[in-house]
Amino acid sequence: MLRLPPVAVLRPRSLPEALATLSCLPEPLILGGGTDLLVALKQGHGARSGGLLRLLSLGDLPLADLREEEGGWTLGAGVTLWDLERWHPPGPLSVISDAARQIAAPPIRSRATLGGNLCLDTRCFHYNQSTFWRSSRPACFKAGGEVCHVAPGGNRCFACHQADLPPVLIALGATACLQNSQAARTAPVEALYTGTGKTPLALARGELVTAVSIPRPPPRSGASWEKIRMRKGLDFAVASAAAYVETAPDGSCRLARVVLGAVGPGPLRVAEAEDAVRGRPLGADLLETVADAARRTARPMKNGDLPPAYRRQVAGVAAKRAVEKAWQLASAPR
Ligand SMILES: Cc1cc2nc3c(=O)[nH]c(=O)nc-3n(C[C@H](O)[C@H](O)[C@H](O)COP(=O)(O)OP(=O)(O)OC[C@H]3O[C@@H](n4cnc5c(N)ncnc54)[C@H](O)[C@@H]3O)c2cc1C
Numbered sequence: 001m002l003r004l005p006p007v008a009v010l011r012p013r014s015l016p017e018a019l020a021t022l023s024c025l026p027e028p029l030i031l032g033g034g035t036d037l038l039v040a041l042k043q044g045h046g047a048r049s050g051g052l053l054r055l056l057s058l059g060d061l062p063l064a065d066l067r068e069e070e071g072g073w074t075l076g077a078g079v080t081l082w083d084l085e086r087w088h089p090p091g092p093l094s095v096i097s098d099a100a101r102q103i104a105a106p107p108i109r110s111r112a113t114l115g116g117n118l119c120l121d122t123r124c125f126h127y128n129q130s131t132f133w134r135s136s137r138p139a140c141f142k143a144g145g146e147v148c149h150v151a152p153g154g155n156r157c158f159a160c161h162q163a164d165l166p167p168v169l170i171a172l173g174a175t176a177c178l179q180n181s182q183a184a185r186t187a188p189v190e191a192l193y194t195g196t197g198k199t200p201l202a203l204a205r206g207e208l209v210t211a212v213s214i215p216r217p218p219p220r221s222g223a224s225w226e227k228i229r230m231r232k233g234l235d236f237a238v239a240s241a242a243a244y245v246e247t248a249p250d251g252s253c254r255l256a257r258v259v260l261g262a263v264g265p266g267p268l269r270v271a272e273a274e275d276a277v278r279g280r281p282l283g284a285d286l287l288e289t290v291a292d293a294a295r296r297t298a299r300p301m302k303n304g305d306l307p308p309a310y311r312r313q314v315a316g317v318a319a320k321r322a323v324e325k326a327w328q329l330a331s332a333p334r
Pocket residue numbers: 029030031032033034035036037038039058077081102103104105108111112113114115116117118119120121162163164165207208209210234235236237
């Protein structure tokens with residue numbers, strides 16, 4: 001059995017207290033629901049300097065609001081996936097509930113938070129293992145070493161980004177609210193990801209995601225999420241795609257965003273597909289163009305259960321299905 005190393009859990013009661021505490025910790029470890037972080041700690045990750053680990057819990061902070069505002073919705077980083085799946089927002093935003101419902105399993109969703117999902121670490125077959133399993137070989141880039149077991153001879157980490165909500169929120173044009181003890185800022189959710197496996201998040205030191213704001217979608221818009229995985233009850237995606245489409249009165253596409261998940265070190269915008277559909281009517285040929293563009297954009301590596309070539313094909317299927325469904329929803333009378 002894997003055991004948690006010795007930890008001290010700090011439970012600040014207010015955001016200023018949390019940010020001040022974070023700024024003083026040499027190795028800040030932020031604890032949302034803990035459904036991923038605690039597993040990683042049990043596997044011996046996260047403890048670069050040894051000794052007692054200090055986890056800063058966000059559990060007592062007032063970050064669990066789902067608020068409707070003039071321009072859209074604001075979701076606190078502490079909202080659980082369980083809350084999100086039972087949330088029934090109108091129109092395209094219901095894609096968030098659909099995606100949340102397909103993450104992990106109910107006991108995990110009851111603890112897991114939106115902030116934790118947005119900040120989920122990248123994953124790799126060779127990294128997400130126990131210390132004992134990993135000790136038979138040199139440490140990889142992600143574990144602080146100088147090799148990659150996925151791409152021997154490679155000069156960087158290819159761990160995969162498999163969090164489900166980021167592609168969906170990027171497709172919806174969402175913005176993240178970020179704060180550390182010095183400043184607060186907002187950034188498009190897309191800008192949170194560096195696209196590198198080793199350090200996947202573009203967060204400043206001591207910075208927390210406090211909320212996500214999603215603009216109110218206009219009439220004639222639709223969004224969809226396609227997650228393809230081995231077991232529907234629990235698994236991470238083999239490949240996934242989120243699509244958001246706005247249509248013109250004649251049914252042609254006015255704006256599209258297509259984002260792939262689980263086939264690269266960060267969420268991947270399929271710009272080629274977005275450009276191809278803009279101004280055009282929906283048709284079978286166009287959907288094939290979307291699938292081709294997604295296959296070209298996907299960057300799967302040999303770091304999961306299934307071969308990269310297969311995951312690339314699956315990414316094409318997911319993108320095609322997502323765009324078709326989003327387009328149909330955008331065209332349906334509301
Ligand atoms: C069996 C199993 C299956 C899973 N399947 C899926 C799946 O299909 N899809 C999926 O997306 N995930 C999956 N997960 C991963 C995980 O449960 C979810 O991603 C969950 O949303 C993580 O949220 P959390 O609050 O538990 O994060 P935590 O584990 O608490 O934290 C995750 C990371 O985010 C950081 N963090 C947390 N909150 C913040 C914040 N507000 N600001 C800055 N950093 C923060 C933490 O420091 C940590 O690095 C699975 C996990 C398990 C155990």
